Amino acid sequence: MAITTEGAVQAATAAPARRRLPPMTLKLAVGLTIAGVIILFGVVGPLLVGNPSTVRDIGLTGPGNGFVLGTTQTGQDVFAQLAHATRGSLIIGVVVGALTLLLSSFFGIVGAFVGGWADEAFSLFTNIMLVIPGLPLVILISSYVPNKSIWLVAAVLAITSWAGSARVLRGFTLSVRSRDYVLAARISGEKRWRILLVEILPNLIPLLASQVVFAVIFAILGEAGLSFLGLGASGSFTWGTMLFYAQNGLALRLGAWWWFAPPGLAIALFGAALSLINFSIDEIINPKLRSQTRAERNKWSVKA
Amino acid sequence: MRYLLRKLVFYVVALWAALTLNFLIPRLMPGNPVDLMLSKLATKGPVTPTTRAAIEALLGTDSHTSLWGQYWKYLHQLVSGNLGTSVAYFPAPVSQVIGQTLPWTVGLIGLATVISFAIGILLGRAAGWRRGSWIDNLIPVTTMLQSVPYFWLALLLLFLLGSTWPLFPLNGGYDVYSVTPGWNLPFLQSVAYHGALPALTIVISSIGGWMLGMRNMMVSTLSEDFVVTAEAKGLTPRRIRSRYVARNAILPSISGFAISLGFVVAGSIVTEAVFSYPGIGSALLLAVGNNDYALMQGVFLIITLAVLGANLLVDLLYGVIDPRTRARS
Secondary structure (H helix, E strand, O other), rough: OHHHHHHHHHHHHHHOOOOOOOOOHOOOHHHHHHHHHHHHHHHHHHHHHHOOOOOOOOOOOOEOOOOOOEOOOOOOOHHHHHHHHHHHHHHHHHHHEEEEHHHHHHHHHHHHOOOOOHHHHHHHOOOOOOHHHHHHHHHHHHHHOOOHHHHHHHHHHHHHOOOOHHHHHHHHHHEEEEEEHHHHHHHHOOHHHHHHHHHHHHHEEEEEEHHHHHHHHHHHHHHHHHHOOOOOOOOOOOHHHHHHHHHHOOOOOOHHHHHHHHHHHHHHHHHHHHHHHHHHHHHHHHHHHHHOHHHHHOOOOOOO | OOHHHHHHHHHHHHHHHHHHHHHHHHOOOOOHHHHHHHHHHOOOOOOHHHHHHHHHHHHOOOOOHHHHHHHHHHHHHHHHHOOOOOOOOOEEEEEHHHHHHHHHHHHHHHHHHHHHHHHHHHHHHHHOOOOOOOOOOHHHHHHHHHHHHHHHHHEEEEEEHHHHOOOOOOOOOOOOOOOOOOOOHHHHHHHHHHHHHHHHHHHHHHHHHHHHHHHHHHHHHHOOOHHHHHHHHHOOHHHHHHHHHHHHHHHEEEEEEEHHHHHHHHHHHHHHHHHHOOOOOHHHHHHHHHOOOHHHHHHHHHHOOOHHHHHHHHHHHHHHHOHHHHHHH
């Protein structure tokens, strides 16, 4: 019996009244720092570097000699390109993130809240969108439109990627909707929109945040893939187009690692940083994942 | 039985939606792909009226028949297996091109995904069982690998293991010069040798997701009451881990397996492009490069069908391994 009481006391003290912000752990700090540096680079960088398209007669020189990351085949400054590409990719990420948030909350939360046939229809639609493979559809759509703007690419990416988070949101909304306090609010005559916005939505915020972060990673990766295949927005600079030009300029065969490594590394670092942020959000959504181990909590260990 | 029926109905509706989407996309897009395609075809050989009719049915034109009529014609063409003629592989019909490239992709992606799933689940099980151990600390590393774009990882591996230390071939699906395709040992060895690097790419970049998902489910399941009961009964930790915890924790991963297939297919299209692997992704890209709309539509259709089929299979399997899903519906 001593074991159970000890566990119960610990659990009670470990849970503060309400936690709005995730605790500052190492993971979160590292994630925020990396993401912050990359965002700052994307915002400020393009103002400080020269024109990324300037052609010079010093092709494929390695890092150094006035060029932080060397030059491309036609003597363009890789560092300047990276600065503009970072801005381009971040714009795609932000736009798709916002659109995905709108679409997935509409189909996920509203459907589950209204219930009945609307829920059935929305859920069917979501599930169908979920099983239709996204990138092939994006490739198909983009190949029909020769001159695409960056907004069109973002819209297509959003249309093909909202379904997963809509499903997650629907599941969670269903469970919140049937909690006692929501029923109480309903009985006391609160208006439906008020129940949705004031009673239910605040509980969904951590989940929404983590879904948006996922959507941003997914969008940046998707756009990079699309641009790498030469199907990206015309005249844009993103991490994907840099890789496309590097691949077409035979950077790989010529050993020009300074050309193809930085954009990929930037994607990987930014993705990893966002994932680390997401881990911290996950620990709010699911308290069982918090770093305290079960063995520590129970004060007796299982020998495996 | 009801569960089975519900699932089947859903997949029929999804299939219909995919077919209709495939029908509508070329018709909603600006420009006239049919004329574009026919002019391309005409440069390679005479275009018969039947070819024109087939392409029109597939891609649509502003011509005589109504949208409804075109739709029926399109469905009829599909049922009879006529997907049109490919421009990029002229004069091969699209169905033949798909038939030749599909086995490569299914073999590569299928194997790589299963390997990655198995390793990821085992690692995740270990990480969740002993939190804070070295294997648990691997998680951030694998997550980093997961955010690496497939094609960039492929480029990097090619650069390191193909160019710098030439351990693996740079491209292709088998050695075209020394072996003949068929069920003979040298060919199979060559296929395995050429497939190793693309498969490694897919495994490395997708393993993190399985590992993290399984680890988090293990952690959640470990705090369930039935685990405490099992411990109180004095069962061996090994038995608790595999029979009680892992068995329940793996369920979301299995349903996630179906959904992730779509992403894996998408990633592998780009991977195939890097390795010039003779799979369906390369065919799709060649089609895009040549404005080969018939082939594009056909490949999209096949990819969708494959993903739908795999999802159905996983759903049916899920009904078998988790009886609660059957009972609920």
